[in-house]
Amino acid sequence: MSEHDYDELGLVAGLEIHQQLETATKLFCQCPTELREPEESTRRFTRYLHPTRSELGEIDQAALEESKVDREFEYLAYDTTCLVEEDEEPPHELDEEALETVLEIAQLMDMNAVDQAHVMRKLVVDGSNTSGFQRSTLIATGGQIETSDGAVGIEDLLLEEESAQRVAETDDGVRYSLDRLGIPLVEIGTSPDISSPEQALEAAERIGMLLRSTGKVKRGLGTIRQDVNVSIAEGARVEIKGVQSLDDIDDIVRNEVARQVELVAIRDELEEREASVGEAQDATEVFDGTESGVIGGALDSGGSVMAVPLYGFDGLVGREIAPDRRLGTEFSDHAKRHGAGGIFHTDELPAYGVTEAEVADLREAVGAGSEDAVAIVAADTGVAEASIDAVAERAGTALEGVPEETRGANDDGTTRYLRPLPGAARMYPETDVPPVEPDPSDVPEPELLTAKVERYQDEYDLGAGLAEQVAYGKRMPLFEDVVADGIDPTLAASTLESTLTELRRDDVPVENLTDSHIESVLRLVEDGELPNEGVTDLLEALADDPDQTAEEAAEAAGLGGVGEDEVREAVVDVVERNEAQVADEGMQAFSGLMGECMGALRGKADGDLVSQVLREEIQKRT
Incomplete structure (x- = not known):
C-alpha cells in the first residue's frame, strides 16, 4: 500500500487514551483492583439490558442499535464482589487516591482542574457494565503536549470506572468477569490536531510516558487502550476503539485513511453508474437442493436465504478497501451484528459450493442484471431477514461515501464495524454520588x-x-x-x-x-x-x-552468607587440590580456580571476598 499525501487529503486525527490506575481499591467501592482467573469465580448471575431516555427524552442511537441484538449477559462474581459491582447498591464516594493521581497527570499536561467535578452516567448497553452505564467525571481541561510536528492540544481529562472484562461468547450472549469492573481509569482526549500517522504515534508515546511518570498506573497487557478518531476531507469522522498496542497506532491511522479513500472512490463510481439498492427478497427457492454446505445447512434447519439486489454494484462489492478487507466485508460486519455468520455476494460467486447456474437463477429471481451485484444471507429466517436489512442499509451508505461510525481495532491493523457514533443523549447526571472540588495545589507534580x-x-x-x-x-x-x-x-x-x-x-x-x-x-x-x-x-x-x-x-536453600574464615578454608582446599597447576601457572591459574571456589561455596560468599582470598593463597605458593 503506497503512502498517501495526508496534507492533500486533509487528514484530521485525535486520540483518546484510557489507562488503568494503580490504586488499592476500586473507584466507587472498597473492592480490590486485582484481576482473577474465571475459574476462581464463586457464583454467576445474568442480566438483560435496555437503553433509557436522556433527561430530554432522547435515546442514543448507538445504544438503540446495540439493544436490537437480543443477548443475555452473564457475570462471573468472586468472593470479593460487592453489591456496588452487582448494581444492587448505590456507588460510594469517589476514591480519593484515584482523584489525586489524575490531578498529577493533569499537571504534567498543563491542564486546568475544574472547580467542581460531577459524576455522569454514560449509557452502555453492550453488557460491559452491570448497571447499563459507565460512570465518568470530567476533572481537567485545556492542556497540551509537544510533538516534533507541533503541539497537540489536550481537550479533557476524565476519571471513570473500567468496564467488566469480556470472557467468552455464549450461546445466549456474552460472559463477563466482574474483577475488572470499577478499576479507576483515566481517559485523556486530545484535540483533532494530529495530521499524520507518525504524529499520532508520537503523541501516544508522549502521553504514555507522562502517565508512567506518576508511578501510579497499572502496567501490562490490557491496562492501557487507545482509541483513535480519524477523518479525511471527503470522508467522515470514524472512532476506532480498543487499540491494544501503542505500536499499532500509526498503522491504524494509515489503514483508516486508505479505507476512506477507497470508499470515496467507490462512492464516485456508484454515482457515475447511477447505482441504487433494491428491496430485500426471499431467495430460498433458488437454492433448493444446493450443494453449498453453508446454505444447505441453514435450509436443512428450517432457515431461509434472503437476498438484496445492488444495482450498479457489480465488481465493487469485492473491491479491496483495506488489507484483506473488501466492501463486502463491511456488509458482512453489519450482518454479523444480527447473528448471521456472514454473507455471500455475486462478486465472489460461484464459489463455496454455489454453482454458476444458481448465480444466474439468483440474478433472475431478484431482477439483477450483469452490471448489478446481489448479496445473500442464509440463516434462521428471523436472523436472515434482520441481517439482509442491515446489509441493504450499509449498501445505501456506500452511495454517500464514508459513514460516521464506531469501529473496533483488529490485530492486523485493520478495523471492523461496531456501532454508530454515540451522541449527547448517552450522558446524564449520576445522582447517587456527590460532586467533589479538585484541589491540585496539594498535589506535587511528578518527575518526568x-x-x-x-x-x-x-x-x-x-x-x-x-x-x-x-x-x-x-x-x-x-x-x-x-x-x-x-x-x-x-x-x-x-x-x-x-x-x-x-x-x-x-x-x-x-x-x-x-x-x-x-x-x-x-x-x-x-x-x-x-x-x-x-x-x-x-x-x-x-x-x-x-x-x-x-x-x-x-x-x-543454605544461602546464608559465610565469614572470611569459612571462605579461606574452602579456597585453601581448592588450591591444595590443584597444587601442581598453581606451581606451574602461578597467577594465571586464577580464572579456572575462581569458578571452582565459587562452586564449592555454592553462592554463600561474596565474589569480591573469594577473589581476594584466592589471590592471597596463590601468591603464598608462587
Missing part, C-alpha cells in the same frame, strides 16, 4: 521519566542503558523506595532489570514475586546476610514458593 533517567545517571552513577530501563520499568516505584531506604542503587537496578529478566527467560514464575519479596532479598544483601551471588537463587526459591519469607527461603 526523561528527567529520572538523567538523575539516575548523575545521582546513582548508573549507566545510560540501565538508568533508562529502571526509569521506564514496571518496578520503578520499588527502585525509588528501596534506594531511599539505603539499598545500593546498582544492586537494586541490576536485580530489577537484569536478574528478573533472566529468571523470566528461564521460565521462573517471577509474577509470583511481590515488591516485599524483592525488597527483603535486597535488604539481606545490604545487611551482609546474603552474598550478591545468592540473589538469583533466592528469588527463584521465593517465586516457586511465595508463601515463605526471604529469610526462611535463604535458610532452606
Whole structure:
C-alpha cells in the first residue's frame, strides 16, 4: 500500500487514551483492583439490558442499535464482589487516591482542574457494565503536549470506572468477569490536531510516558487502550476503539485513511453508474437442493436465504478497501451484528459450493442484471431477514461515501464495524454520588521519566542503558523506595532489570514475586546476610514458593552468607587440590580456580571476598 499525501487529503486525527490506575481499591467501592482467573469465580448471575431516555427524552442511537441484538449477559462474581459491582447498591464516594493521581497527570499536561467535578452516567448497553452505564467525571481541561510536528492540544481529562472484562461468547450472549469492573481509569482526549500517522504515534508515546511518570498506573497487557478518531476531507469522522498496542497506532491511522479513500472512490463510481439498492427478497427457492454446505445447512434447519439486489454494484462489492478487507466485508460486519455468520455476494460467486447456474437463477429471481451485484444471507429466517436489512442499509451508505461510525481495532491493523457514533443523549447526571472540588495545589507534580533517567545517571552513577530501563520499568516505584531506604542503587537496578529478566527467560514464575519479596532479598544483601551471588537463587526459591519469607527461603536453600574464615578454608582446599597447576601457572591459574571456589561455596560468599582470598593463597605458593 503506497503512502498517501495526508496534507492533500486533509487528514484530521485525535486520540483518546484510557489507562488503568494503580490504586488499592476500586473507584466507587472498597473492592480490590486485582484481576482473577474465571475459574476462581464463586457464583454467576445474568442480566438483560435496555437503553433509557436522556433527561430530554432522547435515546442514543448507538445504544438503540446495540439493544436490537437480543443477548443475555452473564457475570462471573468472586468472593470479593460487592453489591456496588452487582448494581444492587448505590456507588460510594469517589476514591480519593484515584482523584489525586489524575490531578498529577493533569499537571504534567498543563491542564486546568475544574472547580467542581460531577459524576455522569454514560449509557452502555453492550453488557460491559452491570448497571447499563459507565460512570465518568470530567476533572481537567485545556492542556497540551509537544510533538516534533507541533503541539497537540489536550481537550479533557476524565476519571471513570473500567468496564467488566469480556470472557467468552455464549450461546445466549456474552460472559463477563466482574474483577475488572470499577478499576479507576483515566481517559485523556486530545484535540483533532494530529495530521499524520507518525504524529499520532508520537503523541501516544508522549502521553504514555507522562502517565508512567506518576508511578501510579497499572502496567501490562490490557491496562492501557487507545482509541483513535480519524477523518479525511471527503470522508467522515470514524472512532476506532480498543487499540491494544501503542505500536499499532500509526498503522491504524494509515489503514483508516486508505479505507476512506477507497470508499470515496467507490462512492464516485456508484454515482457515475447511477447505482441504487433494491428491496430485500426471499431467495430460498433458488437454492433448493444446493450443494453449498453453508446454505444447505441453514435450509436443512428450517432457515431461509434472503437476498438484496445492488444495482450498479457489480465488481465493487469485492473491491479491496483495506488489507484483506473488501466492501463486502463491511456488509458482512453489519450482518454479523444480527447473528448471521456472514454473507455471500455475486462478486465472489460461484464459489463455496454455489454453482454458476444458481448465480444466474439468483440474478433472475431478484431482477439483477450483469452490471448489478446481489448479496445473500442464509440463516434462521428471523436472523436472515434482520441481517439482509442491515446489509441493504450499509449498501445505501456506500452511495454517500464514508459513514460516521464506531469501529473496533483488529490485530492486523485493520478495523471492523461496531456501532454508530454515540451522541449527547448517552450522558446524564449520576445522582447517587456527590460532586467533589479538585484541589491540585496539594498535589506535587511528578518527575518526568526523561528527567529520572538523567538523575539516575548523575545521582546513582548508573549507566545510560540501565538508568533508562529502571526509569521506564514496571518496578520503578520499588527502585525509588528501596534506594531511599539505603539499598545500593546498582544492586537494586541490576536485580530489577537484569536478574528478573533472566529468571523470566528461564521460565521462573517471577509474577509470583511481590515488591516485599524483592525488597527483603535486597535488604539481606545490604545487611551482609546474603552474598550478591545468592540473589538469583533466592528469588527463584521465593517465586516457586511465595508463601515463605526471604529469610526462611535463604535458610532452606543454605544461602546464608559465610565469614572470611569459612571462605579461606574452602579456597585453601581448592588450591591444595590443584597444587601442581598453581606451581606451574602461578597467577594465571586464577580464572579456572575462581569458578571452582565459587562452586564449592555454592553462592554463600561474596565474589569480591573469594577473589581476594584466592589471590592471597596463590601468591603464598608462587
